[in-house]
Amino acid sequence: MSTIFAKIIARQAPADIVYQDDLVTAFKDIRPLAPVHILIVPNKEIRTVNDVTPEDEQMLGHMFVVAKQVAAEMGIAETGYRLLVNCGGDAGQEVYHLHMHLLGGRRLGPVLARRD
Numbered sequence: 001m002s003t004i005f006a007k008i009i010a011r012q013a014p015a016d017i018v019y020q021d022d023l024v025t026a027f028k029d030i031r032p033l034a035p036v037h038i039l040i041v042p043n044k045e046i047r048t049v050n051d052v053t054p055e056d057e058q059m060l061g062h063m064f065v066v067a068k069q070v071a072a073e074m075g076i077a078e079t080g081y082r083l084l085v086n087c088g089g090d091a092g093q094e095v096y097h098l099h100m101h102l103l104g105g106r107r108l109g110p111v112l113a114r115r116d
């Protein structure tokens with residue numbers, strides 16, 4: 001089942017696309033959690049990290065290269081940023097089309113709160 005991200009990649013749904021090539025598309029998150037919040041998404045529909053295969057390795061590495069590039073363009077390369085990928089229910093994945101969050105532009109705090 002396709003998600004809204006497939007439509008955004010095909011430019012059939014609105015989004016603020018900041019980068020696109022043959023392998024990935026990067027666009028602004030609609031509900032940003034930080035001044036910079038970009039999603040870097042494979043053009044190929046992959047549901048979760050559990051569904052990646054060895055043949056995806058080039059694209060997966062490319063996601064990092066694009067993240068670095070977009071971070072620099074957004075002016076947060078030096079101040080720092082966080083790259084985050086949710087997988088499945090316990091991680092709170094909402095959209096089942098693999099994506100990497102690029103977050104920055106403020107102090108982000110700890111990744112997880114301690115429960116003890």
Ligand code: AMP
Pocket residue numbers: 004015028029030031032039085086092093094095096
């Ligand atoms: P995740 O919880 O990792 O699945 O994150 C999904 C992200 O997609 C959330 O941060 C949403 O705000 C974002 N999102 C959902 N729909 C859209 C959309 N149409 N355009 C941009 N971002 C979206």
